[in-house]
Amino acid sequence: MQKILLVEDEPSIARFVELELSHEGYEVTKAEDGRTGLELAEKGGFDLMLLDIMLPGLNGLEVLRRLRKTSQMPVIMLTARDAVMDKVTGLDMGADDYITKPFSIEELLARIRSALRKQVKQETSALVYGPIELDVLRHTVSVNGETIDLTGREFALLQTLMENQGIVMTRETLMDKVWGYDFVGETNLVDVYIRYLRTKIASKTDQRLIQTVRGLGYVLREDESA
Numbered sequence: 001m002q003k004i005l006l007v008e009d010e011p012s013i014a015r016f017v018e019l020e021l022s023h024e025g026y027e028v029t030k031a032e033d034g035r036t037g038l039e040l041a042e043k044g045g046f047d048l049m050l051l052d053i054m055l056p057g058l059n060g061l062e063v064l065r066r067l068r069k070t071s072q073m074p075v076i077m078l079t080a081r082d083a084v085m086d087k088v089t090g091l092d093m094g095a096d097d098y099i100t101k102p103f104s105i106e107e108l109l110a111r112i113r114s115a116l117r118k119q120v121k122q123e124t125s126a127l128v129y130g131p132i133e134l135d136v137l138r139h140t141v142s143v144n145g146e147t148i149d150l151t152g153r154e155f156a157l158l159q160t161l162m163e164n165q166g167i168v169m170t171r172e173t174l175m176d177k178v179w180g181y182d183f184v185g186e187t188n189l190v191d192v193y194i195r196y197l198r199t200k201i202a203s204k205t206d207q208r209l210i211q212t213v214r215g216l217g218y219v220l221r222e223d224e225s226a
């Protein structure tokens, strides 16, 4: 049973939401103020938090700000109508979604399902190729279980190759996916970054994994000439 933490100080809304969510098969825990909500959230064990913004004690944005230091639990903010700044701030601070009061229970349920689906996706965010494991969510890469430090571009380049393993990627495609603009001539930037990547990967394994396909580009596959 999926567990939802509901932080809402207005008793009528809290009761209504709790009733409907329980009816849908969720287990609901309620908190009536920000501080209690944060304490419960930090203890963990919830799949998602519904967080009102206007709360006594700590307001919802402050709860979210503090929570995000330790937890990536999905959070849907409950906002008052027309509180545009709250919505923007909430999303900037790492809220996954928001819903404006008054809301229909169908809309709330749809957003809960969507946020939970995203979470499942993120939890299986690891790409694996041979000894390389790349975690998209945590932004970490290990080779043979040992972490290697990559810059943002190196990470994006490796991620692109891993998502397309076995497929030859032209310099132009890599340029476009990693640097995000139409290059003018200077595709040797790709070669330079491939060299950086190879060196870092080679520090943890003897396998040569990124192959050059002469005249075309690069591919992540076993070295057939070895």
Ligand code: CA
Binding pocket: 008, 009, 010, 052, 053, 054, 055
């Ligand atoms: Ca409130």
